Amino acid sequence: MNTTNPLIIFLASIFTHNIALVYILGMCPFIVISRNYKSAVGMGAAVIFVVTLTAMINWPIYWLLLVPLHSEILSFLIFIIVIAATVQFLEMVIERFFPPLQSSFGIFLPLITVNCIVLAVSLFMVLRNYSFIQTVAYSAGTAIGWALAIILMASIKEKLSLIGDIPSGLRGPGITMIIAGIMALAFMGFAGIITL
Amino acid sequence: MINQQVDTKQKSWLKVMTMGMWNDHPIFCMVLGICSALAITNRMDNAIAMGAGVTFCLVFSSFFISLFRNVIPARVRMLAYMVTIATFVICTDRFLKAYFPPISAAMGPYVGLIITNCILMGRAEAFASKSNPWLSVLDAFGCGIGYSFILILMALIREPMGFGTILGQRIMPQFWTNWVILTIAPGAFFLLGVYLWILRTLARKTE
Numbered sequence: 413m414n415t416t417n418p419l420i421i422f423l424a425s426i427f428t429h430n431i432a433l434v435y436i437l438g439m440c441p442f443i444v445i446s447r448n449y450k451s452a453v454g455m456g457a458a459v460i461f462v463v464t465l466t467a468m469i470n471w472p473i474y475w476l477l478l479v480p481l482h483s484e485i486l487s488f489l490i491f492i493i494v495i496a497a498t499v500q501f502l503e504m505v506i507e508r509f510f511p512p513l514q515s516s517f518g519i520f521l522p523l524i525t526v527n528c529i530v531l532a533v534s535l536f537m538v539l540r541n542y543s544f545i546q547t548v549a550y551s552a553g554t555a556i557g558w559a560l561a562i563i564l565m566a567s568i569k570e571k572l573s574l575i576g577d578i579p580s581g582l583r584g585p586g587i588t589m590i591i592a593g594i595m596a597l598a599f600m601g602f603a604g605i606i607t608l
Numbered sequence: 609m610i611n612q613q614v615d616t617k618q619k620s621w622l623k624v625m626t627m628g629m630w631n632d633h634p635i636f637c638m639v640l641g642i643c644s645a646l647a648i649t650n651r652m653d654n655a656i657a658m659g660a661g662v663t664f665c666l667v668f669s670s671f672f673i674s675l676f677r678n679v680i681p682a683r684v685r686m687l688a689y690m691v692t693i694a695t696f697v698i699c700t701d702r703f704l705k706a707y708f709p710p711i712s713a714a715m716g717p718y719v720g721l722i723i724t725n726c727i728l729m730g731r732a733e734a735f736a737s738k739s740n741p742w743l744s745v746l747d748a749f750g751c752g753i754g755y756s757f758i759l760i761l762m763a764l765i766r767e768p769m770g771f772g773t774i775l776g777q778r779i780m781p782q783f784w785t786n787w788v789i790l791t792i793a794p795g796a797f798f799l800l801g802v803y804l805w806i807l808r809t810l811a812r813k814t815e
Binding site: 433434435436437438439440443485486488489492493496497525526527528530531532535536539579580581582583585586587588589590592593594596597600 | 641642643646647686687690691694695697698701702716717720721723724725726729792793794795796797798800801804805806808809
């Protein structure tokens, strides 16, 4: 078992090992949703919730069910079904009991099933032999890190639209990539703070 | 008359395939599936393995989704697509683990992440769920090749400039200092940004 302190894992996965800017995952919504600040916040909140919840469900399924049965080969299949089912379930709960949340939070849920970071967190958790507490810290940290990155990106892009003389070929995804590159460079500045 | 029919048929399938390769281009037009395009293209062998893996999963999942398109209920179609895709991703993962362990270790979780690669879901939803199996396979193949082409194009710049090698063979002259930045995330973002810029500008000119 991995013996790293969960708090260090939590901080490292937000800053030094940011999943969007270091591992380059979760890029499709990163480009598409980051047009305005409000939807970036909604998407970020939905991701934090779903990622933490699915990692907490997938950990016992993998270690208490698949490993004793020697069926680790099925892990991809099981993880993806758990993720899809959780998202579907959350959607129904929000629709039924918290209708006010629907417009700000609920509409992002279906998009999350195909967001790579949800599955990536479950795969990394297995690959690095995290314990349950470490998994919770890791998944929450990763999701917060991703939310931080998309909110920063949306804020930068809102300011950028005020300037408005970007070469026409670079508009849209092109400029998003360049900004992400600069943000990734900035996040490299955190590198010395925490070592895993 | 018969000849003409064959001719139009051939034209349509050729068109389907080239649409995927160029016009409907997976990365540059839809900006999907770039996670893996950026993350693993710092080495050529990973890029080739990823391209082949995605093409394999895309072709087989499209074939089966299209075969069962009238049986899958609309409400659970997403889940059905995901399970189909995941099955072939498991095959790819096992194959790489068995025959190419170094590549499998280098790619780590990115092989499993083919499942959530938006291209597979995108093709399943946009094409395979509406067309016959034969055309779906061609479309999938075209998209897969187009995607692999982009991965290789990225690796072609990143590996020589970042490590001074290509497929593990040193090709850069002795005085070359490796641009480490190109092997990690920021370099990948800048490179894709520049590629998008060039291609968008060229596309606008030809329109």
